Amino acid sequence: xxxxxxxxxxxxxxxxxxxxxxxxxxxxxxxxxxxxxxxxxxxxxxxxxxxxxxxxxxxxxxxxxxxxxxxxxxxxxxxxxxxxxxxxxxxxxxxxxxxxxxxxxxxxxxxxxxxxxxxxxxxxxxxxxxxxxxxxxxxxxxxxxxxxxxxxxxxxxxxxxxxxxxxxxxxxxxxxxxxxxxxxxxxxxxxxxxxxxxxxxxxxx
Amino acid sequence: xxxxxxxxxxxxxxxxxxxxxxxxxxxxxxxxxxxxxxxxxxxxxxxxxxxxxxxxxxxxxxxxxxxxxxxxxxxxxxxxxxxxxxxxxxxxxxxxxxxxxxxxxxxxxxxxxxxxxxxxxxxxxxxxxxxxxxxxxxxxxxxxxxxxxxxxxxxxxxxxxxxxxxxxxxxxxxxxxxxxxxxxxxxxxxxxxxxxxxxxxxxxx
Numbered sequence: 001x002x003x004x005x006x007x008x009x010x011x012x013x014x015x016x017x018x019x020x021x022x023x024x025x026x027x028x029x030x031x032x033x034x035x036x037x038x039x040x041x042x043x044x045x046x047x048x049x050x051x052x053x054x055x056x057x058x059x060x061x062x063x064x065x066x067x068x069x070x071x072x073x074x075x076x077x078x079x080x081x082x083x084x085x086x087x088x089x090x091x092x093x094x095x096x097x098x099x100x101x102x103x104x105x106x107x108x109x110x111x112x113x114x115x116x117x118x119x120x121x122x123x124x125x126x127x128x129x130x131x132x133x134x135x136x137x138x139x140x141x142x143x144x145x146x147x148x149x150x151x152x153x154x155x156x157x158x159x160x161x162x163x164x165x166x167x168x169x170x171x172x173x174x175x176x177x178x179x180x181x182x183x184x185x186x187x188x189x190x191x192x193x194x195x196x197x198x199x200x201x202x203x204x205x
Numbered sequence: 206x207x208x209x210x211x212x213x214x215x216x217x218x219x220x221x222x223x224x225x226x227x228x229x230x231x232x233x234x235x236x237x238x239x240x241x242x243x244x245x246x247x248x249x250x251x252x253x254x255x256x257x258x259x260x261x262x263x264x265x266x267x268x269x270x271x272x273x274x275x276x277x278x279x280x281x282x283x284x285x286x287x288x289x290x291x292x293x294x295x296x297x298x299x300x301x302x303x304x305x306x307x308x309x310x311x312x313x314x315x316x317x318x319x320x321x322x323x324x325x326x327x328x329x330x331x332x333x334x335x336x337x338x339x340x341x342x343x344x345x346x347x348x349x350x351x352x353x354x355x356x357x358x359x360x361x362x363x364x365x366x367x368x369x370x371x372x373x374x375x376x377x378x379x380x381x382x383x384x385x386x387x388x389x390x391x392x393x394x395x396x397x398x399x400x401x402x403x404x405x406x407x408x409x410x
Contacts, residue, residue: 161387169374
């Protein structure tokens, strides 16, 4: 029997003297700290204190503050990062609706909306946080979808970006700024209006 | 000869002992303070100090911190608040391009981009700032455009909101998050791709 492969980029848990779950504990504390204070005002020391561990342990598991932030985004975005699979499966001529429905599913769910809101706030306010956001989301979400489109790479990425812009802007106005009538409009109505537009960006003329 | 009508909601300058231009001086200081510190960390006292005036004078001209903020948004958005006229004039079947071009004109100009960025950051981070943003922009920009559409009011406002969402999301990704390939894409190329989508939202089926 072989040991399970160690996950890439994540330090092993052995030899730290901490029990299993410490990493998760730190991550939960980090997410709350980032959500409450934003990226700039959160410190590794503060995260350690909130998690009830030594700051060295935070560094051991994650490295720098940026790396803790990237890890919390990854966890918060875990459902969104499955989007490519959910969106890629199925016919290309209905991908607009699948993508729109997927994004609304995340934002309409209070459990996933809160961490997403925290990330958006950090990314809007801080250059480092924006860079982490760009890397993770662009690379994992947009590129995979772009590869399915039957056009040159740069054209595909621009199309996916403009489709994403429609969804990002709708989320901003509906969930962040809470502008009416979008904020209280029926989700299914909004999805029905957006899906053909997103589809057009992706596969239209 | 009659005196020019006093502008609504703005206290007169007479009887304050301050020279003309004091209001503008306070407003310039306020914009810098809000841009630098965000809405929450800016105080009337701080604005007064930056402007070199007594805090009482800030209250005299503007009232509360929210009212100073609203006034700075109004100034920063002065070009955008002319959008309705610029966008309303001309044929309805090209309104998508006029609106898109107008919004890009503001964001592509460094002089108007900086204050806009400050407002967006404040609105994303603070509920009071978001409310001010909603009131001013929704009322002045969106409603006027909605009135030109030949559909019931609520339908018109929803259409204008979704068109705005496309433009807001594009601005977020291009100018705030700076996500590629949108951040470095040619502005005219992006306008050409967005205009028909915005048009479709406004006057499509």
